[in-house]
Amino acid sequence: xxxxxxxxxxxxxxxxxxxxxxxxxxxxxxxxxxxxxxxxxxxxxxxxxxxxxxxxxxxxxxxxxxxxxxxxxxxxxxxxxxxxxxxxxxxxxxxxxxxxxxxxxxxxxxxxxxxxxxxxxxxxxxxxxxxxxxxxxxxxxxxxxxxxxxxxxxxxxxxxxxxxxxxxxxxxxxxxxxxxxxxxxxxxxxxxxxxxxxxxxxxxxxxxxxxxxxxxxxxxxxxxxxxxxxxxxxxxxxxxxxxxxxxxxxxxxxxxxxxxxxxxxxxxxxxxxxxxxxxxxxxxxxxxxx
Numbered sequence: 001x002x003x004x005x006x007x008x009x010x011x012x013x014x015x016x017x018x019x020x021x022x023x024x025x026x027x028x029x030x031x032x033x034x035x036x037x038x039x040x041x042x043x044x045x046x047x048x049x050x051x052x053x054x055x056x057x058x059x060x061x062x063x064x065x066x067x068x069x070x071x072x073x074x075x076x077x078x079x080x081x082x083x084x085x086x087x088x089x090x091x092x093x094x095x096x097x098x099x100x101x102x103x104x105x106x107x108x109x110x111x112x113x114x115x116x117x118x119x120x121x122x123x124x125x126x127x128x129x130x131x132x133x134x135x136x137x138x139x140x141x142x143x144x145x146x147x148x149x150x151x152x153x154x155x156x157x158x159x160x161x162x163x164x165x166x167x168x169x170x171x172x173x174x175x176x177x178x179x180x181x182x183x184x185x186x187x188x189x190x191x192x193x194x195x196x197x198x199x200x201x202x203x204x205x206x207x208x209x210x211x212x213x214x215x216x217x218x219x220x221x222x223x224x225x226x227x228x229x230x231x232x233x234x235x236x237x238x239x240x241x242x243x244x245x246x247x248x249x250x251x252x253x254x255x256x257x258x259x260x261x262x263x264x265x266x267x268x269x270x271x272x273x274x275x276x277x278x279x280x281x282x283x284x285x286x287x288x289x290x
Contacts (some may be wrong), residue, residue, distance in 0.1 A: 036149040039121060041083055042114050048078035052087070056152060059091045060186035061220040063252070068092040082110030086122045090129055100129050117147050124156060133160040151177065151184035159190060167198055178207075185214035189224050196228055204228055212241075219245035219252040226258050235262050246278075253282040 043049055055070030071088035074081055089095070089103025104126045111119055124139035140157035147153055154177045162170020171194045177187040188211035196204025208228050212221040226241035239262050245255035260275035 034149070037147045038150040039117050039143070039147050039153060040115060041081075041118060043074070043078045043081045043084070045074075045078040045081070048074040048081050048084065051077065052081070052084050055084070055087060055091070059087065060152060060155070061189070061215065061218050062224075063218070063220050063249075064091045065093050065251070066249070080110050082107040082114060083118050083122055085110060086125050090125050097129065101126065104129060117143055120146070121153065121156075128156070128160055136160045151181040151187065154180065155184070155187050155190065158187070162194075167194060170194055171198060183214060185211050185218075185221065188214065189221065192224065192228065196231070201228075201232060205232070217248065219248040219255060222248070223252070223254050223258060226255075226262075230258065230262055230265075235266055238262050251282050253279045256282065 041049060041052060043052070051070040051074035055067045055074065058064070058067035058070060068088055068091055071084050071091065074084040075088065078084070085107030086104045087107075089100045089107060092100070092103075095103070104122070108119075108122050108126065111122055114122075120139050120143040124136050124143060127133075127136035127139060137157060137160045140153055140160065144150065144153040144157050155174070158170070158173035158177050161173040162168070171191070174187060174191045174194055177184065178191055181187060188207045192204045192207035192211060194204075195201075195207055205225075205228050208221070208225045212225050215221045222241040222245040226238040226245065229235075229238035229241065239259060242255045242258040242262065245252050246259075256275045256279035260272045260279060263269075263272035263275055
């Protein structure tokens with residue numbers, strides 16, 4: 001690791017240590033945080049801000065390819081927009097973990113004039129990407145306390161709370177986000193999959209239906225609902241929602257892949273190959289095309 005990388009790593013560890021060692025001071029500070037306080041970014045470019053938040057919306061809704069495009073446009077408008085670079089590193093399609101961390105570290109190095117909230121969010125993203133859920137949870141948790149009105153930060157914390165090792169804790173954490181921010185569509189998507197995978201199929205489908213109701217103009221809710229319908233053997237209904245996802249964005253390759261899977265399960269090989277060809281056409285990475 002280079003000296004520059006070591007300094008960045010030290011910065012992250014120092015911030016994490018601050019979270020744990022200054023609990024009382026942080027608690028006193030966050031008690032005074034307005035309930036509606038949200039993450040604010042420091043870019044002076046209106047265009048960069050617009051694309052950053054559009055990218056966050058797409059990333060929350062698992063449309064990583066379009067999210068990355070928004071973050072790239074944010075960086076074109078403001079090349080020193082550190083948090084946009086961090087989010088691009090986290091969400092860009094086809095990067096290795098080393099490439100993601102390199103971009104994230106560069107973005108953190110560009111946060112010299114950023115707010116504490118931006119820095120905590122960036123460091124949380126780095127620890128999450130590096131596979132350190134405990135550290136990520138501490139950072140996102142502190143950021144969420146400082147900005148209690150921000151649903152994105154609450155969801156990031158919930159996402160790293162349970163993980164694969166403690167699904168019940170993850171479900172409880174995500175459900176708390178939906179109760180606190182009932183109109184925040186992305187949280188219902190995560191909750192739906194968590195419930196379905198835990199054996200609560202009815203609860204999972206209900207949560208994903210809520211997701212589709214709240215964000216019906218985005219392709220991913222229809223793709224998510226279609227996938228759970230497919231898993232439940234309801235192939236015709238699944239095909240309808242996969243198709244709706246591709247109607248909303250013809251570049252949404254996951255929708256075509258879903259239609260290919262359903263057609264294959266129904267014994268419609270010709271249609272499956274047609275849908276698969278469209279999925280390959282719109283796939284953004286060589287790995288996805290394979």
